[in-house]
Amino acid sequence: MEVSNIIDISSDSTVARVSKTYMKPRIVAFIPVHNEEKSIRDCLAGLGDQSLPKDIELDVIVIADNCTDRTEEVALEAGQEFNLRLKVLTTKNNKQRKVGALNAAWKSIYGDPLDLYEKKSTIFEDYYRLSVKAILGMDADSRLAPGALFQLWEGLMSARNIGGVMAKYTMRMPKKKSLISGDDVYYEEKMASGDYGGPIERWWTHQQKQDMASWLLDLQYSGGSTYVLGGQATLFRPEALQYVIDENKLDGPWQDESDVEDMLLTWQIQKKWKTLISPTARCFVDAMRSYHTFRQQRNKWQSGTVELLTNSDIGVKSKHKGKIWRSQIKSLIDLIIRLLFILLLVLAIATDQFYWSWVWITPVVIASVLNTILAIKTPMHRTIDVILAALLISPEIYLWVNLVTFINAWLGKLSANKKDGWANQYNAERGNTRSKLTEGIIAIVLLITLATYICIDQRAFLTSETVQTAVKPYLQTGWKILTYLTVYTSLAMLYQIWKLRGKHTA
Secondary structure (H helix, E strand, O other): OEEEEOOOOOOHHHHHHHOOOOOOOEEEEEEEEOOOOOOHHHHHHHHHOOOOOOOOEEEEEEEEEOOOOOHHHHHHHHHHHOOOEEEEEEEEOOOOHHHHHHHHHHHHHHOOOOOOOOOOOOHHHHHHHHHEEEEEEEOOOEEEOOOHHHHHHHHHOOOOOEEEEEEEEEEOOOEEHHHOOOOOOOHHHHHHOOOEEOHHHHHHHHHHHHHHHHHHHHHHHOOOEOOOOOOOEEEEOHHHHHHHHHHHOOOOOOOOOOOOHHHHHHHHHOOOOEEEEEEEEEEEEOOOOOHHHHHHHHHHHHHHHHHHHHOHHHOOOOOOHHHHHHHHHHHHHHHHHHHHHHHHHHHHHHOOOOOOOHHHHHHHHHHHHHHHHHHHHOOOOOHHHHHHHHOOHHHHHHHHHHHHHHHHHHHHHHOOOOOOHHHHHHHHHOOOOOOOHHHHHHHHHHHHHHHHHHHHHOHHHHOOHHHHHHHHHHHHHHHHHHHHHHHHHHHHHHHHHHHOOOOOOO
């Protein structure tokens, strides 16, 4: 991969003075971008808002990866506007997408181990390399809250064995689309900006926000250690990244062996260093606004996680592996409970052997309480979101979408044809592919209609003593299994409610 500088931070006068003085310690931000002209300015504005620790400087490297829009120009203009020490790198022949872009930024400071020529570094480069005390990895569609960088720095520097600290992520809620007048000449431009959305987009955003809040709370109640340092906003110790390179004989810290490159990097860092979540630093990130883009993103995440858990060739483990496996098992149990309940309910009603019990309300009430607490603890929640959470409408829809993703990921693991998760997500976000949600809903409606017709048309046969006698043992066994699984999940929810009594915030 070739890397060329568009604008450099150094100057001749600086190089001339560097041998007679010292260079202040600094944080260097890596921001990989691919056609992000609409979001990069806001990301850089967030860095311009930061208050830095005393005597610490901030440099920003924007890596323009195969951009075909005005991303580079917008980044340079924003750098001047917000008074940032900014450099833009452009990549050529990069086939590793985000991973290759991040490694290009790393090599621009620390050199390329694969370089065939031993290039002697200048005095400035040596001093500069030593002055870098932290690497901030950010996505272009993220924005740090004021003070977040200072808080991340304090967390990273609180102990020598901390390799990375991640900010707490909160999805940005789009403004109501109804706020834009229909005859506004900038209507299309405002909608294209992504700042506005309809009820469905806002609903999807909140579900992702609540899901993230639940995950962040769980990490904090478990001591603050995280099994993934998210790429949206994480402050790394350079020594930890260099350790990953040396330990695994790499040419850069980031690898494209997994669709979840940030989780793979975190597991590699954890062999020697701690990886933590900041209790205070916040970063605002964009959510997936539609079912299709959300599914493609989660397919990539879930498939990458499954691959890390099951592929021994990757050769990396995590002390959090048990936690991740428990999460996978929980999804499996949630899926079995729902499918088994639907099957037993249909069979019981069809054969006239359904009996109501008020005990069944217990897990529903527990789930309602849990989701209400989570909705309230979600930052900047809306009243409607709390109501829908209490009624279990939103959580159940969201859960089914994730269960479909869970099934798809494990089926993909068994399939001989491996999909490119990054390409699928990118194409979905660019509108190059479409969702099959409508077809799926139609298929489900037709299936329900057919089942209802058969139950009505064949009612005399289905309710006959012969059929009831044959079916009854299976119903009894099924209800017993369902009861055990429901009791287990109810106890797990009660334990989660018990943990949420603490003062941690998402």
